[in-house]
Amino acid sequence: MKRARIIGTGSYLPAKVLTNFDLEKMVDTSNEWISTRTGIDERRIAADDEMTSDLALIAARNAMDMAGVKAEDIDLIVVGTITGDYPWPSTACIVQDKLGAINAGAWDVSAACSGFVYALSSAVQFINGGNAKRALVIGAEIFSRIIDWEDRNTCILFGDGAGAVVLEAQEGDAGVLSTHLKADGSFWELLYQPGFGAVHPASVSGIEQRLPFLRMAGNEVFKVAVRSMYEVANEALTANDMTTADLAMLFPHQANRRILDAVKKRLKLTDEQMFINVDKCGNTSGASIPIALDEANRKGMLKEGDIIMFDAFGGGFTWGSCLVRW
Numbered sequence: 001m002k003r004a005r006i007i008g009t010g011s012y013l014p015a016k017v018l019t020n021f022d023l024e025k026m027v028d029t030s031n032e033w034i035s036t037r038t039g040i041d042e043r044r045i046a047a048d049d050e051m052t053s054d055l056a057l058i059a060a061r062n063a064m065d066m067a068g069v070k071a072e073d074i075d076l077i078v079v080g081t082i083t084g085d086y087p088w089p090s091t092a093c094i095v096q097d098k099l100g101a102i103n104a105g106a107w108d109v110s111a112a113c114s115g116f117v118y119a120l121s122s123a124v125q126f127i128n129g130g131n132a133k134r135a136l137v138i139g140a141e142i143f144s145r146i147i148d149w150e151d152r153n154t155c156i157l158f159g160d161g162a163g164a165v166v167l168e169a170q171e172g173d174a175g176v177l178s179t180h181l182k183a184d185g186s187f188w189e190l191l192y193q194p195g196f197g198a199v200h201p202a203s204v205s206g207i208e209q210r211l212p213f214l215r216m217a218g219n220e221v222f223k224v225a226v227r228s229m230y231e232v233a234n235e236a237l238t239a240n241d242m243t244t245a246d247l248a249m250l251f252p253h254q255a256n257r258r259i260l261d262a263v264k265k266r267l268k269l270t271d272e273q274m275f276i277n278v279d280k281c282g283n284t285s286g287a288s289i290p291i292a293l294d295e296a297n298r299k300g301m302l303k304e305g306d307i308i309m310f311d312a313f314g315g316g317f318t319w320g321s322c323l324v325r326w
């Protein structure tokens with residue numbers, strides 16, 4: 001049977017670094033508070049002339065170079081993002097044009113911080129079903145444009161960036177073994193962007209009420225995130241007759257250090273089994289897992305045959321896991 005194998009990874013982080021000390025000058029906060037509560041030291045911020053599709057494009061090109069795949073060989077482009085260039089058309093279509101991927105269908109997936117796992121899972125179904133040979137899956141976000149920079153509860157958490165993988169249908173044991181996607185829309189109000197959609201169309205009063213900015217109930221998100229990431233990771237292992245002892249590395253959504261430590265503890269993972277780079281990147285939402293994967297891959301931390309897992313949680317609420325034999 002052919003499986004969707006990851007044959008290339010890529011990522012891109014904007015050059016501008018925003019440290020906790022920079023944030024001290026912007027809102028009533030401290031490096032000590034941010035570091036203790038979130039484990040984040042710094043995050044990257046896109047330049048004014050950088051768009052989500054620009055970040056996605058660089059990550060995609062890096063992944064394609066590693067894979068040795070040309071733009072015309074790609075059958076699908078799926079982008080996990082909720083901070084695309086425009087409400088529509090999809091950022092995937094803009095990337096498709098910039099790449100010259102003339103044979104590819106292209107669409108965005110809206111699953112917030114679970115965007116990459118949802119996008120990857122969608123592409124895998126096309127490959128497993130024989131309807132695509134090669135897919136480009138991207139997570140790309142510019143959260144700095146939907147953050148309320150006067151809200152210290154949220155502005156300290158997020159960063160910008162993009163990560164990408166190239167999938168190819170290949171014979172053999174390596175590749176994506178399973179994907180498990182979950183959602184519970186009853187939690188939507190705990191993490192969302194009120195404007196400007198059909199409920200609150202664009203208006204001057206909406207801007208005054210700061211509707212285009214992200215809103216979050218941090219404490220409640222925290223609890224459900226830990227439980228959901230734990231459960232869906234276990235579900236993936238059970239479905240594949242594996243235990244955490246089989247895992248070479250878990251790539252969790254990099255929400256914040258305390259969530260990751262709690263998930264690690266519940267899954268009884270060692271430090272070596274958990275990849276963490278939230279200290280340098282902050283929460284890059286749908287981009288965080290492919291950015292982390294690319295960093296580990298380029299550092300030579302993954303070897304053929306390793307069992308790795310992606311484990312995501314985000315607004316919606318959405319969550320999901322994806323088990324891969326490298």
Ligand code: COA
Nearest residue numbers: 029030033037113152153156218219221222255256313314
């Ligand atoms: N600097 C200083 N103080 C801050 C602050 C900041 N940046 N942000 C909040 N505070 C204050 C609060 O106002 C509150 O003060 P009060 O007690 O006087 O009211 C106090 O710190 C504690 O706030 P609380 O919200 O209880 O802190 P917390 O320990 O829950 O940490 C988060 C807040 C946001 C870090 C934490 O809830 C969290 O990580 N949640 C998950 C968020 C997340 O990952 N979302 C994305 C999921 S995909």
